[in-house]
Amino acid sequence: MIHQYQLGGYNIVLDTCSGGVHVVDEVAYDAIALFESHSREDVLSSLQEKYAGREDVTPEDIAECYDQILSLKEAGKLFAPDTFEGMAGKLKEKSAGVVKALCLHVAHTCNLNCSYCFASQGKYHGDRAVMSFEVGKQALDFLIANSGTRRNLEVDFFGGEPLMNFDVVKQLVAYARSVEKQYNKNFRFTLTTNGMLVDEDVIDFANRECHNVVLSLDGRREIHDRFRVDYAGKGSWDRIVPKFQKLVEARGGKGYYMRGTFTHANPDFLKDIETMLDLGFTELSMEPVVCAPGDPSELTAEDLPIVMEQYEKLAELMLERDRAGKPFTFYHYMIDLTGGPCIYKRISGCGSGTEYMAVTPWGDLYPCHQFVGEEAYRLGDVWTGVTNTEKQCEFASCNVYARPDCRDCWAKLYCSGGCAANAYHATGSVAGVYKTGCELFRKRMECAIMVEIARRMDRKKAEAQA
């Protein structure tokens, strides 16, 4: 399966099953489009007719181009057959019963009252609560006990607002550090925060202990303050931005993301990215809102063309800033074509419900943070482990080949079937797909690959000039 598109001045051909990426001229672009459905003779005559007025495209050129395509096919880099279906589920079989990441909901409460919050202001449609040290410790013990030979264990302190339970966060990190060597584990902590309670103590802690921090900022003040308000209805932008700047400056290059949400109020989210850049942030993520159908913040069909254009402009901006020596990272445009995930990972997906679970303040286990509050999806608890094995099986059998909608999608091995929670909310089944999310994902991949091609071309040009 191939995908052809034109972007950033490049004719790009992706070969889904080999992972091949090719930059081609217009003759090859046309020839590849005809290659599988026409004979050699037909392809050559069709292109000779099309390029008849072009002195620079001779019949010999066209024949040579056809033979180059054929060579790539024979080398398995173009039109590679899909031979991976039999491997689907194998990674999950290989790692059956292994848990390697937990999202710890240390606070089901929040000091902001954002109407668009998928977690209903941090309460997840339930009671307000904070996690005790005992529950958190048991969660970490559960993770260690179920992690098999996995060395890298990930724990995200999440909420609500996790800093509303900061003392427990610190105690849990201290506990994990005290036992990780004994069990030959390496804990990687992430803190996801709205910034309201960030102070010197938090900054020191985050920079010392956290592999990554995720800082919620929606960009422009008026966009951010439209949703991200306190319980008095007052916007939070002016209070959090200086704290985030201080935290990031003190971080000294360690991982962080400024993570924004765009909604129907700002499909022109590039302006929000530019605001983040103006504030001095360079590691950025902007996510489409996840909300109930009909919610006023929901992206509409009219918003989608705007969003698509914004993604293209974002790619252009990244390249401009690269060339000006002021690069920045956009989470969804990070793609390592030579060192990305293996085929098992590409087939298996996010691992929700199997290797990744969320833990509530009461110690209940859910397939991921987005399922918390859906009682039918409660998998068990941190004391007895997973007891709802029937529900877990739904997640264990979830892979890109288990989703009929993914079968003919060129992006399936970049996406791996997408988000189970989005699929569930859109279709009622974790084996469905969230079609709007798919469209956005495919656009992001086209842009990400184009950016990577342009960077390589720039480097090549610079090397040639040197």
Add this chain to the structure above:
Amino acid sequence: MKHIETIETRNLCESAKNGGCGECQTSCQSACKTSCGIANQQCENTESK
């Protein structure tokens, strides 16, 4: 005349041989939390590359 420039990429078929160690990051954990893919994940198994 070269009509096609092939960009160096990881060979997915080859990755089947030694892949699947499971040490890589959980896709959703790092930043998005709402719209995951796996393309931006790093492989952490240096022996398989």
